[in-house]
Amino acid sequence: MNRILAISMIVVVCTFMVSYFWVSGMQNQQDHTPLAKTTNVESNQTTSTSDPPVELLDADSAKELLLKSIREKSSEYRMLSRARIRRESRIETVYIQNTTEPNAPYFLGTMTISKNAENSTVAFAIDRVTQSIYIFANSQWHNQKDWILY
């Protein structure tokens, strides 16, 4: 191995280690920040770190929130999926995965939407803290604000 390759290897390994410690440091910092503070900073409210943390959504509340949000959002048309579901669609079932991990930031799940007896599955994620809902459609995630409706 020549000098260029050897030096580059050392540089790369060191930089990788630095980035690793930087990322883990950032994550530790986030872990120690109370959830309440994070939420309230977003809504421009002042709070002390002693505020009780926001109660995390359980699976049933998440399901309810998702269904409510979809119904509100899709007054005219149902939400987009690859299958282009239209107004006569109706949500059949909602599956929430990942509920065994209380600290996971998102509820991940799928829901089956039926249209004229044809089922279509759409993926979604619910942010536990901000309670934002994301729908996977057109190869990317959309949050409630930018759901594309058909």
Place this chain on the structure above:
Amino acid sequence: MIFFRSNRFLSAILTVATIWLSWSIAMNSLIYFQSAKPTAFFAEKGSLVESPIWICAFYWHITASCICLLAGAPLMIPAMLRYRQLHRILGYLYFVLVLWIAAPTGLIMAPVAKGGLPGAVGFAVIGIGWWWTTWNGYQAIRKKEIKPHINWMIRSYSIALSAVTFRLFQIGLFYVGLEDTTNYILSIWLSLGTSVVMSELCIRNLNQKTKFELRSNIHKTVSIEGVSR
């Protein structure tokens, strides 16, 4: 690009397609750097996104791999070989990125890849193959063995391009209607197979061409000598 030198038209089309697709992959990867939204890939990974080693490996891998794809293209164009200094610089860049970043980080992520064991093994084989072919290419040029260097580097870049063929297979199989995980696993192995077959075809084609050129050069030399006598 060194695809099929005997068929320049096909070679030109493949060159343009390769560069364009590599560029598209690089552009699509930007979403991981600029978007605050959870991408589908991250959402799929669940709690893995919390792992510092995985997240570092992921970002290093996509950055290095995209640069490799783009840096590798001019190295494979025979007309660019006349710019020796550029070839040397890009060559070193490619070696460093593949050997120390892209392939090792790919191997870090392979065990937790989508698709279970078949997916993990597929990515591991690609990672090891990429590293091994690149290392051999480097060793060959250190010994000033040009022909083995070209052959190994064709194999290496072909494995790098499995990132492109992987996505093409995924899209194709999606439209066939294959289930997501099966599609993913099949795409990994098909892209690996395509890379191996394409590289060997290119090397064979290149060697045949070289032999033909050599033979015709000998023939010319003999004829010229015959005329001069």
